[in-house]
Amino acid sequence: MIYFYNVTKEYGRGSGVRDLNFTVHKGEFVCIVGASGAGKSTILKLIYMAEAPSAGKVVVDNYDSSMLDPSQIPYLRRRVGMVFQDFQLLRDRNVYENVALALRVMHINRREIKKRVLHALNSVGIGHRAQYYPQELSGGEQQRVSIARAIIKDPIVLLADEPTGNLDPEVAREILALLQRIHEKGTAVVMATHNYNLIKNTPFRRIRVEDGTLVTQ
């Protein structure tokens, strides 16, 4: 489902990733582990095609980075859910509107949007906060909203870039448990984290990145 073929991404001064080869299968949970600056975020950016490889190619579903027209990127992103350490929520819109945005860009009708938003919010345990604004919520709650926005479009994969980076350990475990539940329902998850302790007891495949290269997978 996600294929990296000899992928190199250079940013200059030796940063970036080099010669990556790996696959993420349908419904799999993969943790990308490594220190800050090791290249974890770059790998995720290559998957949602915010970056193009300097060499090699990335294939996600039917989208091939070596042949992709930039106008196709929005359609790829509708198949990929994304969660970030800093939540990336719009502060001038309430929780409902933030989550609905992911469907509005897909031109889905209002009734369907309402049904799916409420369902998504309930499934991440934040249904009672629909009318709140992000700044009125705790970090854990904001991350739940961002997860709801990511899963509402039934993505083939959920990409989580340090999703627990801004959260205290207990809330971090809750978020990880939520991602596990989403995975159990059949969605593939690729999570980048520098917090090995958080995932050491999970059964998921780990890809270790050091200085831009894969050490183990």
Added chain:
Amino acid sequence: MSLGFLIKEGFSGLTRSKFPSLVAILTIAIALTLLGLSYLAGSEIYSVMKRMRSQFEIEVFLLPNTTEYDQGQIETVLKQTTGVAQYRYVSKDEAARRFQEEFGEDIYSVLDANPLPASYTIKMDPAHQNSSDITQLVQRLKKLKGVDEIKYRQNFLRLIERYYKAISIAGGILLLIILTASVLLVGNTIKLSIFAKREVIHIMRLVGATNRFIKTPFIVEGMLHGLLGALMATIFLYGILLGANYFLSGFLQHSFAMEPPFFGAIFLAGILFGLIGSSRSVRMFLNTKPAVHK
């Protein structure tokens, strides 16, 4: 959907970012007011000069014994000369009537006979109101039998020749400078108001919005800024014109007209400012690297 949603989003943009919106609207209003005022000042100067030029006349006085044949010769020359817009024969009797109108005294009550000569009053086309054309005409007329004296305001002609072109060019340059400054000012303000929303653009791209989906609300919002700016400029200009008509009525022979096409042009310029400014600015943000976070 989703044009309705996108238009609604454009309207919501006004309330979501009140301060940048207000700054954009005010900037457009000020720019349009300046443009409107410079246009009004320019057209006022132009119409004053036009009025002055329309009053410029050449008077050809005839000798007392001029025959009808001589007059015919004079009229043939006037008809043949390009640049003569119109001419009129003023008989001795009419000259006497004019004298009475101007000085309030019947010339026959002062003198036994009417000493005022008959004459031709000539008006030139504005394009030919220059020394060389007029001197040429005067030279031709002077050679004709029956022509006594030819009078015109030479100083006035020189004044027009010297300043008309200069004022036209200076006015054009000034208008161009104000227009350029307005466009740059409005463009930058809109850019800043969109810069304040770069987060929205970034997040929309992350969730899979197409460029058109992202652009449309910004363009609607930009046009609304322009429309509201134009409305404000119209109010400013209307107030200024009312004030000018009230306070300057003693100095000016006419009042400033509140012409609908002028205000229509202000609205059109406002909407265009908003439309072009916002679409250029949002395109600039969309043309940056693909969406990245952090």
